[in-house]
Amino acid sequence: MAAQAPAIEVPTDAELLQAQADLWRHTLYYLTSMGLRCAVKLGIPTAMHKLGGVTSLPDLAAALSIPASKHPFLARLMRALVTSGVFAAGGSDDSGAELFRLNPLSRVLVDDVVADEHHSQTSFVLAGTSPHYMEAALGMADWFKKDVAGPVPSVFEDVHSASLFDESSAALDPELDALVTEGLEAHDNLGIGTIMRECHDLFKGLESLTDCCGGDGKTARAIAKAHPHVKCTVLDLPKVIEKTPSDCVVNYVAGDLFHTVPKAQAVMLKLVLHHWSDDDCVKILTQ
Numbered sequence: 001m002a003a004q005a006p007a008i009e010v011p012t013d014a015e016l017l018q019a020q021a022d023l024w025r026h027t028l029y030y031l032t033s034m035g036l037r038c039a040v041k042l043g044i045p046t047a048m049h050k051l052g053g054v055t056s057l058p059d060l061a062a063a064l065s066i067p068a069s070k071h072p073f074l075a076r077l078m079r080a081l082v083t084s085g086v087f088a089a090g091g092s093d094d095s096g097a098e099l100f101r102l103n104p105l106s107r108v109l110v111d112d113v114v115a116d117e118h119h120s121q122t123s124f125v126l127a128g129t130s131p132h133y134m135e136a137a138l139g140m141a142d143w144f145k146k147d148v149a150g151p152v153p154s155v156f157e158d159v160h161s162a163s164l165f166d167e168s169s170a171a172l173d174p175e176l177d178a179l180v181t182e183g184l185e186a187h188d189n190l191g192i193g194t195i196m197r198e199c200h201d202l203f204k205g206l207e208s209l210t211d212c213c214g215g216d217g218k219t220a221r222a223i224a225k226a227h228p229h230v231k232c233t234v235l236d237l238p239k240v241i242e243k244t245p246s247d248c249v250v251n252y253v254a255g256d257l258f259h260t261v262p263k264a265q266a267v268m269l270k271l272v273l274h275h276w277s278d279d280d281c282v283k284i285l286t287q
């Protein structure tokens with residue numbers, strides 16, 4: 001006799017209403033990311049910066065050349081992005097018009113500003129919300145069902161037959177490859193000022209350091225500037241090092257962290273190990 005499925009526990013009305021609200025939230029959550037992508041593609045943070053960091057909807061619509069038929073939808077987008085914390089509500093102006101402000105998050109999405117500690121993160125957003133990333137995420141259920149012998153490919157590798165950071169991703173989509181590299185550099189450069197201020201003592205007494213996967217060397221240069229006695233070396237892939245102008249502050253080495261890591265008293269692995277499997281991490285740490 002077939003086993004009977006267990007009875008489903010009946011939730012209370014309050015639980016059911018909460019469950020329904022949560023279900024809607026989780027089902028449509030991707031629209032938060034897409035709203036952020038839309039704001040970046042329209043250049044909303046940069047336009048707000050040029051308007052003094054605070055704007056009414058008509059001024060924003062005019063700055064972005066949004067057609068009148070879409071103004072009510074721009075209002076919805078902005079309110080949704082305030083709710084998700086991308087912008088801040090700015091009260092209202094003398095005529096009672098609703099205002100929106102840049103907050104710390106949207107400030108790092110302002111392009112075309114040259115300042116030591118400003119590194120626009122727009123390429124990170126555009127890469128992370130790109131069609132290739134979305135397609136990979138949509139392939140997750142099929143990926144789970146496939147049994148594989150040997151190393152398990154990531155969902156991205158499974159769906160696109162390409163791996164991030166290597167030649168295959170450049171062949172898949174050169175624009176995405178450039179965005180990913182740019183986005184990582186921007187991320188790498190974002191918090192270095194804070195790290196130098198908050199973790200100053202960490203580098204005391206150190207004579208040499210290798211920044212493994214150190215990209216364009218911004219982090220290593222900041223360390224060398226704050227701690228001139230530390231001899232800094234950057235290791236990254238040849239395609240990254242070839243594009244990095246050499247300087248007299250940091251030593252740049254092109255290579256693969258699985259094969260060689262330039263010798264130093266300390267090795268920095270910032271935002272590296274999460275990308276690899278446990279076995280690969282052991283290989284990296286062995287190096």
Ligand SMILES: C[S@+](CC[C@H](N)C(=O)[O-])C[C@H]1O[C@@H](n2cnc3c(N)ncnc32)[C@H](O)[C@@H]1O
Pocket residue numbers: 165184185187188189212213214215216235236237240255256257258269270271272275
């Ligand atoms: C996510 S990692 C680390 C980024 C950086 N340290 C940071 O904090 O943002 C990205 C960097 O790793 C480099 N990379 C990827 N695979 C590598 C390998 N096998 N050997 C050396 N560098 C590699 C990439 O070229 C890229 O610059």
